[in-house]
Amino acid sequence: MNKSILQVRQLCKTFSSDGQQQHILTNLDIDIYKGDFTIIMGSSGSGKTTLLYALSGMDTPTLGKIIFQGTQIQNLSSDELANFRKKHCGFVFQSIYLLENMSIMDNVLTAGYLVSNNKPEIIKRAKELFLQVGLTEEIWRKFPSQLSGGEKQRAALIRSLINKPDIIFADEPTGALNSSTGKDVLDILTKVNQNGQSIVMLICLLHYPLH
């Protein structure tokens, strides 16, 4: 059986505003295993993004434990958490946050250089990844505004992969794409998973509560 890399125990998240409490996540237990493609479904507003923020240490839970490869991530300082995310997590979102003032290759390289000093190795890996997802040199030299939604999402996926993360968190990665480009992105995620990459994907479904 595969190794558990992320364990969530009795996770609760409550937001308070105007004296009102909103219990978004209640006593969630989750185990994410190495190499798995885990899909978490929930309706709009059910707390998927809240869960992703907690799992990746971008927000602190109200109660409960998140243990990543033996480390309880709530115990890390904000610098340690930022390092943890850089080294261990990759992110793909519905809104594609590429930097508009640089080519998509430079977007990917910039993310790689944050973690590694080995520039030739990062460049080699970026080129291989671009070719694997069907983006040729002509495309990787372009700026985000010159690309289709599907091409941009594939570039964002490469950026999430460049540092060989332990887990990719994909929050509705096909939400802004039409069905054919959305399928292309899902096919690529499936291929990446078949090569051993652990993926947690959040999908919005109507009328599907998380708890």
Ligand SMILES: Nc1ncnc2c1ncn2[C@@H]1O[C@H](COP(=O)(O)OP(=O)(O)OP(=O)(O)O)[C@@H](O)[C@H]1O
């Ligand atoms: N910082 C916050 N302060 C107060 N309430 C919040 C905060 N963040 C999220 N919420 C509330 O928590 C609930 C869950 O939000 P979340 O974004 O996690 O849902 P979601 O399942 O990702 O929704 P969608 O599929 O529409 O993106 C919503 O009612 C939202 O308004």
